Amino acid sequence: MKLASFNVENLFMRARALNGSGFSAEGREILKAQADVNAILGKDKYTPADKRRILELLDTLGLKKSDESKYAILRQNRGHLVKRPRGGPVEVVADGRDDWIGWVDLTLEQVDENATRNTARVIQAINADVLGVVEAESRPALVRFCKDVMPAVSGTPYDHIMLIDGNDDRGIDVGLMTKKKFNIVSIASHVDDEDEDGVIFSRDCAQYEIETADGNKLIVLANHFKSKGFGSPPVSDAKRKRQAERTATIYRQLRREHEFIAIVGDFNDTPDSDPLAPLFNQTGLKDISELQGFDDGGRPGTFKNGTASNKIDYILLSPDLFAKATAGGIFRMGVWGGKNGTLFPHFPEITKEAEAASDHAAIWAELDI
Missing domain, CATH: 1.10.167 (Regulator of G-protein Signalling 4; domain 2)
Incomplete structure (x- = not known):
């Protein structure tokens, strides 16, 4: 089976302040x-x-x-x-x-129609059985996207689509889409999780239990950590660290009963950062990019130009699940690379930056479960 994560940066409607070239x-x-x-x-x-x-x-x-x-x-x-x-x-x-x-x-305001179709092209191309979706507006938006946009690019709609509204009122939630025979068995939301400083997650740490086509149980935690985009760095760093700590705790609790656990999404920081240390240094989780033969196209990052400092999207696997990984990679065909879009190949339908599917590349893993 193939597991993937993709920050789609909203499918239809997007805050006008977030539009334009880059994040101003x-x-x-x-x-x-x-x-x-x-x-x-x-x-x-x-x-x-x-x-x-x-x-x-x-x-x-x-x-x-x-x-x-x-x-x-x-x-x-x-x-x-x-x-x-x-x-x-x-x-x-x-x-x-x-x-x-x-x-x-x-x-x-409405997202460029060409960009929306290019988002569908990315999803069609990676062809994941289980897809974690970041920055989706709502479940109805994902359903409409699958029903109306995927067929327009000769794509196949997903059979199961789920999203629970999170704590961000801008319509940037995390969700999950799965194919037939990859049933979503149960869902748990962590929007109300708190510590001594208050509510932890900026969006949610959505917890999905999936039964694979081979009858195995897969737990997916879909997340979108606090952005570095605004607020003083110490504040945003502290928030991301709280989120990483809580996600690590949830993971350790799940490990008592489950072998196969994946944590996917946009963590808005690099693997060596202090905010992400609770996940990378204290859990035994393995980054799919550590897999021998992982195809990153010579660029380790997932955001914009793909530099190491832009490695912010992840698939982290429990040791038992990592042992079942057979391949993985970063798919950049929906990203406009560099000022002129010439840093790496993209879909021919992307003729300018505004038509890019996202500033984020999709990341994927093949798992023998």
């Missing part, structure tokens, strides 16, 4: 402002300092003069957060969470 400083600022303002808006009482900060963040988001801007939407569903008097300054009129109902959303 402006995009990072917008995402951080949206997260920060919603954190303040959730407070029971707004202090004068809170109100000043709310106005600063609304200004960053372009929401001081209107409830809608290029990048964000202020939803005032009941009551009012702000008033905008003619000829006067904008003011926060709510004194706390109980005075109004609403929040700040990010403005979405």
Whole structure:
């Protein structure tokens, strides 16, 4: 059987702040402002300092003069957060969470249709029996993608599709798709897992039990750790380390009853990093890239240009499962490589960066189970 992981970077709708060439400083600022303002808006009482900060963040988001801007939407569903008097300054009129109902959303826009079809081409080409999907919007979006887009590129839709909404309200969740005879037997979500610092996972550490075509049980933990994209590095590093520690604990608990366990997804850090040390140094898990003959095309990374510093997508295997691995590799045909797209081959249908399937390559493993 073939197991794969692919960060599809949303299939249909995507926050406008995330679009464009690469991930811009402006995009990072917008995402951080949206997260920060919603954190303040959730407070029971707004202090004068809170109100000043709310106005600063609304200004960053372009929401001081209107409830809608290029990048964000202020939803005032009941009551009012702000008033905008003619000829006067904008003011926060709510004194706390109980005075109004609403929040700040990010403005979405449709992903390029060619890019969506190229995503389908990647999935068709790797032809995985079990596919971990990162940055998917919802289960209905994955179902629609399989039903409508896969056949458009002569691909075969997946038979079983599952996704549980996680903790990120931007529609970047983790899910799983499997072929016929690879039944999803059980699902467990870890969205509510907490430690002394609060909720652990930025999205989820979704836990799937799969019965393979040969009757074996495979446990897949699909994950998407905290990004380095915004927030000061110590904060994001600490969050990823908490996530790695909790995932390692879940893995050790599962090992008491299961031989074959895989942890897949986008960990947003390199194997030698301190945040990922709990997974790489304290569990005995094996990276599929350690397999003799692993085909990385001469580039160890999975993100953008494929340098070692961009090795952030993984398939980690329990020792018993790694012993069953027969092949593995990185599939880059959906990625636009370098400024001019010339660093490595890609699909001929990708004629510019905006048409790339993703900034992430897919990673795969053949397993004799």
